[in-house]
Amino acid sequence: MSGPKCTTYRRDPALTTAMLEAASQQAALREAARQEEATRRALLRAAAERDRVVQEVKALNARINAFATSCEVVRVRYGPVITTKAPVILQIGAQSTRELEAWCTRVDKQLAAADLELRKQCARAIAAQLFAENSSPGAERQLVDAAELFEERDSVEASAAAAERVAAGAAVREEMEQTLARVLARLLPDCTEEDRRSIRDAAARTTGAATSGEASSWLVELRHRVQQANTRAEARRGEVDEAVRLLHVLESGRGAVVEAIRDQLGEVVAGRAVLDESLRRQAAACRSEVAQQVEQRYVIASVTDALSGMGYQVSEGFETLTVSAGSLRLTRGDWSEHAVNLVVDQEGGELRTAVVRTTAGHDDDAFRVDVEREEQWCASFHQLRDRLARAGLATEVQLATAPGEVPVPLVASPPAPAVRSRAEQRHRAR
Structure with missing residues (x-):
């Protein structure tokens, strides 16, 4: 025998028909309550998921705004060579959660591609401008001396004829321009104007170096300054993301204090202020108050x-x-x-x-x-x-x-x- 095949049952005579009917109704009510609770929890999970996605949309909208500002800044400086455009901001309305998620995925990729293209265009413009400024009778001589660095060759034939040095200088000049463009292309577009000036100065000293050793030193310095500028830019991006999320949490809050903190956070998102510890503490206090209100x-x-x-x-x-x-x-x-x-x-x-x-x-x-x-x-x-x-x-x-x-x-x-x-x-x- 592998298991029970047929089982008989017998009702307790004390259980009347009315009692059985009442018990059946109670069982049905309990099942309905369980289904209602499952539905309620599913709705709560869906609401929480939508809230998370809405926050992502708001964070991406803030990034689009910042990127559009960066595009305008570099376009004013370098002119029509900058052709990159920012994606379009999304107005949150009746879109489904799935539609919002799809938009976030698509726009995140678009922003990454646009960011890369803007950095490349900006880097090429800077490099071309620097070499144009450094065009001088001695420029070809300096470029030949720097060939070992930028062409990564073991040596430069010192005995080459003057005509060959001039020809080699043109090739090295092109290689140096490409090298500078690669280094400068790592610079995030939303770095500060102060960082831009510092980086441009290091790049100019690299192109104007008299010897390969000097050019090598300034190239190392240029990479260092780009890295530092990017670190600061990423920190500001983190502050903006944090401010966007704080604003989202405080959106339903009421009261003059909450409104004042929202205004300050809005300035951070717009790039006109920093998210310092004082504002963080005030925002945290407001967040606690809003949580109580909710x-x-x-x-x-x-x-x-x-x-x-x-x-x-x-x-x-x-x-x-x-x-x-x-x-x-x-x-x-x-x-x-x-x-x-x-x-x-x-x-x-x-x-x-x-x-x-x-x-x-x-x-x-x-x-x-x-x-x-x-x-x-x-x-x-x-x-x-x-x-x-x-x-x-x-x-x-x-x-x-x-x-x-x-x-x-x-x-x-x-x-x-x-x-x-x-x-x-x-x-x-x-």
Whole structure:
């Protein structure tokens, strides 16, 4: 026997048809809840992935802006020999995440190719300009002396005739120009004007060297200056990328301080300022504040969504108050005299709730109705905790009072956004 082939079962007689039906419905509800949770998590993962890709698009847009500026700077200096153009910036709209990813991949390659072409064009222009400036009766003699360096030959025939030296000088001149162009082509286009002047000076001294030894020394110095300039340029690129990502995080933040930091980061992205440690610390503080704001909005949205599915509504005209102060008022269609005040305390990580009267009770039956509403809210609150748990928000009751233990307060108008005392805030908390 390889395993069970047929198995009989027998229902417990104590399980009635109604019980079985109820159990089946509960199983279906649990499965629906599992599917709903899987869908919610998939949507959250998709949202996080899109957010990552949007950040990449913004970083590439900043690089395109910087590259376009570099193109214009070198075009002004060297004229129409610079033909490279920057890719077109993408306006983020209704594109799908996949479309944005494809654009990033395509533009990243385009930028790399354009960057290389711009460096080559700029290097050729610099080399040609330097040799034009160094054209003199003694230039051919110097170039022949430098042939050992630039042609990488073991020796130069000292006994060659003058005509041969002139001819060799022209060839060496061409080889030197190509060598300089190769070295200068390594220079990133977004280096500073100060670095450009320093590098051009070293290149000029290389082309004007009187001996091969002097030319060799200046060529080494030229390579060193190019490397240093590139290191500084890459550091600035890193600062811009960091500033772009900080701006993205702070995009949903509110308040004058956050806006001021966004303005400063914008200056860094535009290349008009540096991302120093002071700005980094301020941005980090703002990022923490914005994270708290986002968390509070998520809690409020989760609470509102959960309670809406349970028959509660946010009172009309309270939407702004809900977002700004973390406070909301809940009502029900079958509640004519009662509501629930709910405060999200971000600092304390608390949900404070209280059943309140919106109109005064005038008969002996008012207390009974108060107790009924509190009992109804207690049952709803247990459901709310379950729904919040599915939304990733664990809750633990710290303070509770039994229905009818404390008189329900009369609060005819919405709670003011001003901060109240903790004792008052915790009153009737559940």
